[in-house]
Amino acid sequence: MSDPLIVIPSRLAATRLPDKPLADIHGAPMIVHVWRRAIEAGIGPVIVATDSEAIRRAVEAAGGMAVMTRADHPSGSDRIFEAIEAHDPDGRHDVIVNVQGDLPSIDPAAVQASILPLADPAVDLATICALITRDEERANPNVVKLVGSALSDERLRALYFTRATAPWGEGPLYHHIGLYAYRRRALRRFVELPPSNLERREKLEQLRALEAGMRIDAMIVGGVPLGVDTPEDLERARLLLKPPALH
Numbered sequence: 417m418s419d420p421l422i423v424i425p426s427r428l429a430a431t432r433l434p435d436k437p438l439a440d441i442h443g444a445p446m447i448v449h450v451w452r453r454a455i456e457a458g459i460g461p462v463i464v465a466t467d468s469e470a471i472r473r474a475v476e477a478a479g480g481m482a483v484m485t486r487a488d489h490p491s492g493s494d495r496i497f498e499a500i501e502a503h504d505p506d507g508r509h510d511v512i513v514n515v516q517g518d519l520p521s522i523d524p525a526a527v528q529a530s531i532l533p534l535a536d537p538a539v540d541l542a543t544i545c546a547l548i549t550r551d552e553e554r555a556n557p558n559v560v561k562l563v564g565s566a567l568s569d570e571r572l573r574a575l576y577f578t579r580a581t582a583p584w585g586e587g588p589l590y591h592h593i594g595l596y597a598y599r600r601r602a603l604r605r606f607v608e609l610p611p612s613n614l615e616r617r618e619k620l621e622q623l624r625a626l627e628a629g630m631r632i633d634a635m636i637v638g639g640v641p642l643g644v645d646t647p648e649d650l651e652r653a654r655l656l657l658k659p660p661a662l663h
Contacts, residue, residue, distance in 0.1 A: 420460035420531055420597070421509035423499055424450055425492035426517035428468045432646050437471050437517055439644070441654055446644060447471055448478045449520035449657065455480075457527035459513070465499035491621055492516070497607045500600070512603050514596045521656045522595070522641040531597045533571060533633035540602040540630040543622070545572065545590040546640045554589055555581050560620060562592040562634055574632040577620050591640050596622070602630060 426437045426447050433439065437447040444452075447464060454462040464475045464482040467489075472482040483499040496514055511534055515527060526544055533542035545562045553559045557579040564572030576582070577592055598606070605628070612627040614620075625632060644653050 418511075419509050420511040420513055421500065421504065422454045422457070422460055422462040422513045422515055422527070423496045424454060424462065424464045424515050424517050425495045425499075426450075426464055426466045426468070426471050427487075427495075428471065430645070433644065433650060435470075436644060436650070437466075437468075438474060439650055441520060441650075441657055442659060444478065445471075445474045446520050446650075446653070447474060447517055448480070450515065450517050450522065451475060451478065451480045453520070453522045453524055454515050454527060456524040458524070459528055459531060460509070460511075463499060463503055464517070465495045467495075493603065493621065494607050497603055500603075507600065510600050512598045512600055514598070516594055516643070518644045519595075519641045520644060520653050523637070523639070526593070526595065526637045526641065529635040529637055530595050532635055534597055534599060536633070538631055539633045540599055541606075541622075541625055541632045542597040543574070543632060543634045544593045544595055544637045545634045546593060546637050548589040548591050553591065560592040560594070562590045564590070564634060567633070570636050572634045572636065574622075574626065574634055576626065577618070577622050579618055579620070590634075590636070592622075592634070593637070593640055606630070 428435050430436045438445045465485050467485050467487040475482040483503050485495050485498045489495040530544050533539045561578050563576040563582050564574045612624045615623040
C-alpha cells in the first residue's frame with residue numbers, strides 16, 4: 417500500500433432528490449462538500465468520476481478534478497474503474513478509495529481508517545462500520561448490517577452483509593457504511609465478475625466479492641455519516657454543516 421487515490425462517483429440520476437450532487441449547502445454544491453472532506457483526509461489525491469458536465473463544472477470551479485465517464489454504468493464501482501483507467505493508465509495508484517458522493521458530512525478520519533486493513537496483504541477490500549445504538553435500526557432493512565469476526569477491538573473480518581437483523585442473539589450489531597478501499601487488482605477482478613446470486617437477492621454489491629472468495633475487513637468508526645437521499649436528508653445536512661458564525 418503506497419499510493420492511494422480517492423474517487424467519488426457522482427451522477428444526476430436520483431429519483432427522490434433530483435440533481436442532488438448539485439444541491440446547495442451553504443453556497444456550495446453537495447458534491448463539493450464531499451470532495452472537501454475527502455481532501456481533508458489527506459491520504460492521496462481526489463478525483464470525481466461523473467457522466468455529467470454540470471457536476472464536472474461544479475467540481476472544477478471549486479478547484480477539484482473530475483473525470484468524465486460513460487452514462488450507462490450499472491454501478492459506482494464500474495464508473496470508478498473507468499475513471500482510474502483513464503486518469504492513471506500506468507497503474508501508479510495501487511489502492512482506490514470509493515467515497516460515495518452523497519455523504520457531505522463524512523468524517524475525514526473515517527476515510528483515513530478505511531485503508532488501514534490493506535496493510536495486511538491477505539485483505540482484498542477494506543471498509544468501515546459503526547456500532548448500532550438505536551433499536552429502530554436493528555430491524556430496518558435500509559440499514560445494512562455487517563456480520564464479522566473480531567480481529568481486534570477496532571477491526572472485523574467480514575463474513576456477510578445483510579439487510580436482515582444479524583447475527584442472532586446477544587451482542588453488538590454493526591451498521592455497514594458504504595465506503596470502500598480496494599486494492600487495484602481486486603477492483604479490476606470485481607468489475608469483471610458477473611453479479612452474484614446473493615448480491616441480487618440482498619441488493620448488496622459487496623456480496624459479489626465475498627461470494628468470489630475475496631476478503632473484506634472493516635474498521636469500526638465512531639458514527640454513521642448522513643447519507644442524503646431525500647429533501648429531508650438535505651435539510652439535516654444543511655443543519656449539520658452550518659458554519660459556526662451562522663448558528
